Amino acid sequence: MAKLLLYLLFLGLLPVAQAPNTQQMKKDFTAAFSKGDTSPLQNYFKGFVNVNIPGNNGFFSETKAQWLLQDFFKKNKVSGFSLKEEGFAGVNYYFIGLYHSHQTRWNIYFLFSPGNNGFQIQQIDIEESDS
Secondary structure (H helix, E strand, C coil), X not given: CHHHHHXXXXXXXXXXXXXXXXXXXXXXXXXXXXXXXXXXXXXXXXXXXXXXXXXXXXXXXXXXXXXXXXXXXXXCCCCEEEEEEEEEECCEEEEEEEEEECCEEEEEEEEEEEECCEXXXXXXXXXXXXX
8 A cells, every 4th residue: 555655655746846947947948138148048948949039030040049049149138127027938938028229119029838858949029119
């Protein structure tokens, strides 16, 4: 009976162990945009990424996508960042934030999809905010 309870306990914990570490993803995302540095997101760039950044739209390799985001940071030095929303959309996880650069505000949208080795960046959208 004890073995059966231990087995059921183990099965009950298995989904929790496989769940994405959304708190770490949130921490990394917030750190990247608060500092204007792609380094905290480096482990999430895997494969091709759909990038929509002013002047650059399309599917890019992980290296090019990371470079484009870093170039955005260089051209638009961070003066503030706030995370507005996060959550699941099906199996994907998203973040929405507001990035301040000098007198310009940018809406930031990131979509992460599950992969073989954890979540990966699937889409990056950055657009100038109207407000």
